[in-house]
Amino acid sequence: MHRIIIVGGGAGGLELATRLGNKYGSAVRKKGPPPLAQVTLIDQKPTHVWKPLLHEVASGSMDSFARELEYAAQARWHGFEFHQGPLTALNRAGKSVTIGPLLGTDMSEVLPTRTLEYDTLVLCLGSTTAYYGVKGAQENCIALDTVEQAISFRERMIAACTRAEYRMDETVADKASVSIAIIGAGATGVELSAELRNTAEVLHAYGLKNLDPVRDIDIRIIEAAPRILPTLSERLSAAAVELLRQKNIILMTGEAVSEISAGVVHTASGKSVNADLIVWSAGIRAPAILAELDGLEVNHTGQIVVGQTLRTETDENIFALGDCAACPWPDHQRGVPPRAQAAHQQASFLARALALRMQGKPLPVYTYRDLGSLVSLGRYSAVGSLMGNRFGKKMFVEGLVARYMYTSLHRMHVATLQGYRWMLLDMLSDWLRRATAPRVKLH
Template identity: 60%
Template sequence: MTETRTHRIVVVGGGAGGLELVTKLGDKLGRKGAAQVVLVDRLPTHIWKPLLHEVAAGSMDPNTHQLEYAAQARWHHFEFQQGELTGIDRTRKTISVSACVDQDGAELLPARELPYDTLVLAIGCVTHFFGVPGAAEHAIALDTVAQAERFRKRLIAACVRAQNGRGRVGEDGRPRVDVAIIGAGATGVELSAELRNTAHVLSAYGLHRLDPRRDVRIHVIEAGPRILPALSERVSAETAKLLRKLDVDVFTSERVTEVTAQAVLTASGKTIDADLTVWAAGITAPAVLASLGLPVSRQGQIVVGPTLQSEGDPDIFAFGDCASCPWPEKQTSVPPRAQAAHQQATFLYEALCARLAGRALPQFTFKDFGSLVSLGHFSAVGSLMGGLIGGSMFIEGLMARFMYTSLYRMHVMALHGAVGMALDTVSHWLRSKTSPRVKLH
């Protein structure tokens, strides 16, 4: 007699889509012992990546919004393995995972191999500096909580130094703090508005005596002809108007050629002062994907078909920002957005259950429900799309802010259920009544 081994599903990447997928698979298959479900991620905690600009501005305390992978695994019947993907042996059907070390460099977990029957890659994307001199050294990316926290602390320190005469002085002789944001996509635009709010709050709490609008200057620099190039021209134009009302300097058609410790240089000859620089100008696929022996796109993403299976191996799936998924209606690939990862996670849950049951795999169809951009406490703008409204509709103000907030609440509901989401919402509302609007330390 031979022993039948339980099918093992390994998901690499605990971002929005990856964590939603293993949570659903654990509740459906792991709970019943129908499959082993394993999540692999290089970090021990999860945070919804679209929130990182709020962490950087200090308007969100990451400790209250992070989720421990080990705890989620315990609650939802999957296994968590911490480590970074370093390779795949497709013949032996194993993945290689790096060692984990603590803050002092001591090894916590050794490098190891993990077997799989079905492998799902959802490792997201990383910042692309495009080879600009000084960008990697002097600009801060917003890929992780650690990077966002680093920026926040440097911002507060710059404001404190400026008010005490140890920082930059403007042409009018007043102390001044300059923040340059390279890239006017959603992250750059949302960060600029949050930073304007932060400047007001820091002044109100007495952390600095600078004029929030005149002395704290925020510059958004975009290489293209308009901000938010991935969205409609109307959304772009309305957002630009709102930013200018917030005294945010918007530079378009300005290609950055160099980043120094104190300035950003552009191809037109401009020198833009910068005590702090954020790089939000582009993303690229992680380098490890090119070493796996699977077909990749020009952007380095795993090429997948309509079933989200990689073209090189039917036992390997990929989705989210690390996958190049066809979008036949637009004759392009599915855009790297949170809504795409959410839809693909839901699709893969059903597809993998069908695969284990021996049924044919369905085909993924992306539905574009529009895009929203939050300008913090000031406003929000965006466009809604879909059959319910018969095309597209521009929205702004309170309705847009409500819709934007709902996106995160939908993610929380996917992880904790409706009751858990409601309790989470109430707990954060109560905490906001006894906490400052910006993290001050």
């Protein structure tokens, strides 16, 4: 059988493994000839959480355990294999990848180093936080790359609010407040700030009576560009500014961060911002391991250089998709943007392209279709532009309608992975959870 290995179980990688497993996996073939391909997914985590939801995990408005999907279970249901562990090496001549040892919570070795051979390799390792060399940023900031980081931020935020409530209760004259600084006004930073204001209001209702959710919890965004959401349209940015100001979120645009010390953000203009919690969401880059993989060509941000077939320029047997791939976008000054919709489109494309590759047919050409952008601004609001330029102009949406559209993006992801029946059941269970549990995870 043709051996397909997919490294990285993010939105694109898991969708591709599921599609190929459904088509070729022996677990779903009840009769007929043996499958043409063996599909294997590798990831260093045991579970999948859709990354665009991490800001909701960080704010406490979503319980990550209710949204996790077990890779092993997905593999069993959809006919592919799953191996847990980090990618550590690539042997292009021998057409094999090395998976590092899997360690338990006590740091004991659960699984040793393993080597798997492939005929086709697909790399989709996503992205990590880029600190751009800012002194003290990595040491003194919290990133939101993983579920563990998001949970850590939520716990520290609730602890900070609880301590402030206690101080205010004991010493009325000391109006201690909580200050949260978010570095970077991209989608993650903007969405997190709006969710945090909603969380503050819920915490006030659930026992923190002395802590005013607006006056005593300072939330501010610090952005080097002249406006927030700099990669999106000015109209979208202006609408987001208005909604954030209604939530009393302070915006500091045109302020490049020069250094971050313990509890203090220093800007190039000489300003200093004290903060109990500092979140870094100012940019992303590809994982460092990609630059170490047996001569694969990468760009200045560590992304693997691929052509319009998503095949690497270095090796005809290796493909890449998602945030870790530098894919050309014809007639545009930049490449395909690192968005969830791009990873979804590329997974769908590769599921078809790899079938043609196994038949010895030429690979088709991938073209990115910009379907627009949506930015969540809390439980009942969002802003965005839909359809991109497919019909000659963009359609601007905001408010509750935009929020429903934003929520539907995750629903469609669930439907792609598990089918529409499961997606409807997931919607029902989500409604029941919200009806019987606090709106914010309180511990």
